[in-house]
Amino acid sequence: MEIILTVNKQSRKVEVRPAETLLDLLRRLGYKSVKYGCGEGACGACTVIMDGRPVNSCLILAVTVDGREVTTVEDLGTIQKPHLLQSAFVESGAVQCGFCTPGMIMAAKALLDRNPSPSEDEIKEALDGNLCRCTGYVQIIEAVRLAARRMKAEKKKN
Amino acid sequence: MNSNPSIIGTSPKRVDAREKVTGSARYGQDLRMDGMLFARVKHAEYPHARIRSIKTARAKRLKGVAAVVTAADIPGNPAFGAIIIDNQPIAGDKVRYLGDAVAVVAAETEAIAERAVDLIEVKYEELPGVFDPREALKPDAPRIHEKGNLIVHHKTRKGDVGVGFGEADRIIERSYSTQRVEHAYIETEVVVAYLDPDGTLVIKGSHQNLFNIRSAVAGVLGLPLSKVRIIQASLGGSFGGKDDCMAVLGCRAGLLSLKTARPIMLSNSREDSLVESYKRHPYFLDYKVGVKDDGTITAMEINIVADGGAYASMTQFVTWRSVVHATGPYRVPHVKTDIYGAYTNNTYTGAFRGFGSPQITFAYESLMDEIAGELGMDPLQFRLKNVLRDNDVTATGQKLDHTVSVGEALEVTTRAAGWDEKRKKFPEENAGRIMKRGIGLACSYRGVALGAEGVDATGAIVRIHSDGSVDLTTGLSEMGQGLKTIFSQIVAAELGLPIEKIQYRETDTSTITDGGPTVASRSTIIGGSAVRKAAIAAREKLGAAAAEKLGAPPAKIIASDEKIMVKGDPVRAVSFREAATMALDAGMNLSSFAWHVSPPIWWNEEEGRGDAYFTYVYGCQIAEVEVDPETGRVNVLEVWAAHDVGKAINPETVRGQICGGVATAIGYGLLEEVEMVDGVTKTMNLDEYLIPTAMDVGKIHAIILENEDKYGPYGAKCVAEPTAELCAAAIANAVCHATGKRIRDLPLNLERIVLGHKLVKKKRRVR
Numbered sequence: 001m002e003i004i005l006t007v008n009k010q011s012r013k014v015e016v017r018p019a020e021t022l023l024d025l026l027r028r029l030g031y032k033s034v035k036y037g038c039g040e041g042a043c044g045a046c047t048v049i050m051d052g053r054p055v056n057s058c059l060i061l062a063v064t065v066d067g068r069e070v071t072t073v074e075d076l077g078t079i080q081k082p083h084l085l086q087s088a089f090v091e092s093g094a095v096q097c098g099f100c101t102p103g104m105i106m107a108a109k110a111l112l113d114r115n116p117s118p119s120e121d122e123i124k125e126a127l128d129g130n131l132c133r134c135t136g137y138v139q140i141i142e143a144v145r146l147a148a149r150r151m152k153a154e155k156k157k158n
Numbered sequence: 159m160n161s162n163p164s165i166i167g168t169s170p171k172r173v174d175a176r177e178k179v180t181g182s183a184r185y186g187q188d189l190r191m192d193g194m195l196f197a198r199v200k201h202a203e204y205p206h207a208r209i210r211s212i213k214t215a216r217a218k219r220l221k222g223v224a225a226v227v228t229a230a231d232i233p234g235n236p237a238f239g240a241i242i243i244d245n246q247p248i249a250g251d252k253v254r255y256l257g258d259a260v261a262v263v264a265a266e267t268e269a270i271a272e273r274a275v276d277l278i279e280v281k282y283e284e285l286p287g288v289f290d291p292r293e294a295l296k297p298d299a300p301r302i303h304e305k306g307n308l309i310v311h312h313k314t315r316k317g318d319v320g321v322g323f324g325e326a327d328r329i330i331e332r333s334y335s336t337q338r339v340e341h342a343y344i345e346t347e348v349v350v351a352y353l354d355p356d357g358t359l360v361i362k363g364s365h366q367n368l369f370n371i372r373s374a375v376a377g378v379l380g381l382p383l384s385k386v387r388i389i390q391a392s393l394g395g396s397f398g399g400k401d402d403c404m405a406v407l408g409c410r411a412g413l414l415s416l417k418t419a420r421p422i423m424l425s426n427s428r429e430d431s432l433v434e435s436y437k438r439h440p441y442f443l444d445y446k447v448g449v450k451d452d453g454t455i456t457a458m459e460i461n462i463v464a465d466g467g468a469y470a471s472m473t474q475f476v477t478w479r480s481v482v483h484a485t486g487p488y489r490v491p492h493v494k495t496d497i498y499g500a501y502t503n504n505t506y507t508g509a510f511r512g513f514g515s516p517q518i519t520f521a522y523e524s525l526m527d528e529i530a531g532e533l534g535m536d537p538l539q540f541r542l543k544n545v546l547r548d549n550d551v552t553a554t555g556q557k558l559d560h561t562v563s564v565g566e567a568l569e570v571t572t573r574a575a576g577w578d579e580k581r582k583k584f585p586e587e588n589a590g591r592i593m594k595r596g597i598g599l600a601c602s603y604r605g606v607a608l609g610a611e612g613v614d615a616t617g618a619i620v621r622i623h624s625d626g627s628v629d630l631t632t633g634l635s636e637m638g639q640g641l642k643t644i645f646s647q648i649v650a651a652e653l654g655l656p657i658e659k660i661q662y663r664e665t666d667t668s669t670i671t672d673g674g675p676t677v678a679s680r681s682t683i684i685g686g687s688a689v690r691k692a693a694i695a696a697r698e699k700l701g702a703a704a705a706e707k708l709g710a711p712p713a714k715i716i717a718s719d720e721k722i723m724v725k726g727d728p729v730r731a732v733s734f735r736e737a738a739t740m741a742l743d744a745g746m747n748l749s750s751f752a753w754h755v756s757p758p759i760w761w762n763e764e765e766g767r768g769d770a771y772f773t774y775v776y777g778c779q780i781a782e783v784e785v786d787p788e789t790g791r792v793n794v795l796e797v798w799a800a801h802d803v804g805k806a807i808n809p810e811t812v813r814g815q816i817c818g819g820v821a822t823a824i825g826y827g828l829l830e831e832v833e834m835v836d837g838v839t840k841t842m843n844l845d846e847y848l849i850p851t852a853m854d855v856g857k858i859h860a861i862i863l864e865n866e867d868k869y870g871p872y873g874a875k876c877v878a879e880p881t882a883e884l885c886a887a888a889i890a891n892a893v894c895h896a897t898g899k900r901i902r903d904l905p906l907n908l909e910r911i912v913l914g915h916k917l918v919k920k921k922r923r924v925r
Contacts, residue, residue, distance in 0.1 A: 038843055040845060097345070099343075131342075132344070134814075137821065
């Protein structure tokens with residue numbers, strides 16, 4: 001069936017199959033940052049922001065996202081012009097293999113959008129659904145704190 | 159000619175981070191090619207059975223199916239392996255575990271391939287299985303392989319344990335066991351196989367050890383090595399785990415690509431990965447120790463049985479590392495260690511970060527606390543009395559000729575953690591509180607790189623272009639550990655360039671000769687040495703080319719700040735780019751290949767002794783925990799981890815390795831187990847196989863110790879694996895401190911803490 005959704009501020013009219021997940025759809029549309037890790041919402045590698053909330057795209061059927069707005073890490077920034085969260089991840093050593101990174105950044109983005117000054121415990125809670133096997137999370141948490149500080153400073157400036 | 163290596167010991171940004179944070183890095187699952195088919199595997203239906211017949215006709219007739227292959231289609235060797243050639247990418251006469259393939263299908267879509275797999279009919283004659291390695295070694299056990307179930311027996315002999323036990327005031331005997339665990343890299347295994355127009359078979363994917371995989375694929379598919387090209391996609395974690403199982407995928411997809419002349423994608427679901435890919439060896443360990451009343455260890459006798467599962471994989475090497483290190487970093491005058499690796503019909507076991515050390519470290523470090531307890535000594539003081547010091551002799555008879563820093567690691571870590579105070583304070587405070595607090599430590603020594611396992615050598619190519627930019631190529635692979643960054647830093651240091659000028663080329667077996675696998679935490683010390691040599695050779699050429707113009711002998715010329723200049727006279731300089739152009743105009747070759755071979759070592763397998771490794775690293779970790787005796791929950795509040803890395807080329811990367819290793823070991827200690835019942839995997843996805851989340855990892859204090867080693871580049875040794883071998887033991891000791899309960903089996907999950915034994919899922923689940 002045909003649905004219309006907004007991905008990274010672009011409206012897209014797409015034909016979807018009945019059993020297709022949002023993860024499969026996004027990857028089919030070329031948003032390859034959204035990763036398959038478990039297919040059942042346990043790892044968070046497929047995390048995207050849907051209508052302001054972080055979701056596991058592998059748990060959502062594509063047919064149900066008609067009219068919704070989805071954001072992936074591709075929308076945040078580019079190599080030339082990264083988002084503050086992205087540069088904080090780079091500077092804090094929060095990236096090793098990088099496979100969990102897009103989902104992790106989206107979970108962090110959703111947190112900072114609703115809570116610009118999270119405590120360490122709040123960061124850990126917000127990232128609890130995103131597994132990382134490389135870093136032990138320490139530098140990821142530091143990255144989110146650094147980004148929060150910078151995003152607040154930026155907001156003040158504007 | 160020299161350089162100014164000021165970038166060594168600093169932490170420039172990772173060279174591969176930007177593409178990873180923007181989502182533009184391309185991993186195996188992101189690959190797509192025109193005309194690409196999707197493969198699925200028909201797995202074994204019994205853990206041990208003879209294959210009577212395979213009917214594929216119905217599957218072949220299904221619309222959209224391009225090919226169905228079985229073992230009969232394999233053109234080369236039926237199996238591959240590191241030493242024992244026993245791993246069959248598609249089973250022929252017999253299946254030996256439920257991850258074996260009996261047929262592989264290629265179809266236009268994954269869904270069609272799935273349907274076709276269901277249409278394949280296989281008739282088996284079920285054979286009795288063996289699921290406990292101790293049972294497998296009994297003479298009447300069912301034979302899994304023709305030559306019997308013993309994969310390997312290694313030993314260590316030093317002195318005479320009879321004499322040593324005679325000198326002891328007490329003999330202490332304890333048994334421990336460790337569980338089967340999964341690497342749980344977040345990216346599951348995937349390959350894309352295709353044929354280049356010249357007939358070369360290319361296998362691109364989530365590879366860790368490209369040259370191992372090339373040998374396996376070439377052997378099984380009957381191709382010369384030059385007709386197989388292995389390319390690494392961005393790798394989503396490996397930890398030792400994407401080696402043999404990637405060779406299996408490469409053989410299966412490669413065979414289908416040869417058959418169909420189309421690109422083939424074969425990717426494992428998480429469930430496939432949990433059943434099929436190899437795990438860390440479960441160990442059963444028996445220790446007998448003689449000790450004097452003053453705390454001096456007189457002898458150790460150790461017996462270990464390792465579960466190798468269905469195929470040998472790295473069992474010989476894993477158990478060898480265990481046999482060398484089994485006593486721990488202690489002076490033991492009399493040693494007798496035996497380790498046996500056995501086949502079972504469980505999922506096979508192989509390399510996993512630590513490689514035979516997390517198991518023994520859990521045992522000997524739990525044991526050291528138990529002995530200290532028997533003697534009424536503080537665990538720290540007992541260790542300090544017995545740890546190896548400079549010029550001491552190890553259990554294998556090796557005299558240590560470098561700085562032996564295990565004592566330093568113990569002292570630094572305990573000081574940072576407030577050890578003395580907390581050991582005293584917590585038991586007193588626990589009397590009045592519900593959540594029991596405890597603190598425990600573990601220390602280790604670890605042989606660096608491959609050791610006497612085999613030849614340890616690798617190469618690097620540094621190419622300087624006419625515009626002064628530089629390409630770097632090695633045969634070693636980035637897995638997330640930061641190899642591209644470390645190697646780029648070394649080239650930048652030696653050429654006097656900013657790191658941005660160095661481009662690390664993706665790892666590809668067609669670009670450089672076989673430099674061994676990216677394992678054993680060997681990359682910085684072996685690979686880094688090769689990279690440094692290649693960079694120095696390239697620099698010497700630039701110096702020679704510029705010497706005449708600068709009017710100074712090459713010995714007086716240095717590379718620094720993107721210039722080739724006279725030392726102490728920076729006005730007499732040419733830009734790096736200019737020097738490169740001058741050298742090329744003079745007909746010089748600005749591509750340097752260098753090869754580095756590790757220093758000589760030896761091992762006498764018959765006598766069980768030798769100089770096993772050319773150098774060692776030392777570390778200590780302390781865990782502070784809180785235990786809820788009602789629920790059995792253990793919270794790791796803080797970890798202090800000190801590791802002697804020789805020299806931290808990039809301290810932030812070292813810290814990343816320490817924190818990551820600690821987290822892996824917390825999972826090993828508290829949460830993780832691939833449960834198998836009669837050969838059937840019960841933990842099928844990451845909702846059942848639990849790895850630590852951000853909530854499970856407490857505060858980690860990474861402490862970097864630096865005792866430079868003469869064999870490492872800039873004195874650097876290694877860091878990756880030692881960080882993962884300590885914390886499970888430290889947690890077990892901390893839990894004992896908190897509750898008084900000694901748990902000798904991993905993991906320390908809720909039921910073991912509360913009930914003292916594990917719960918087993920009984921019901922058989924159909925896959």
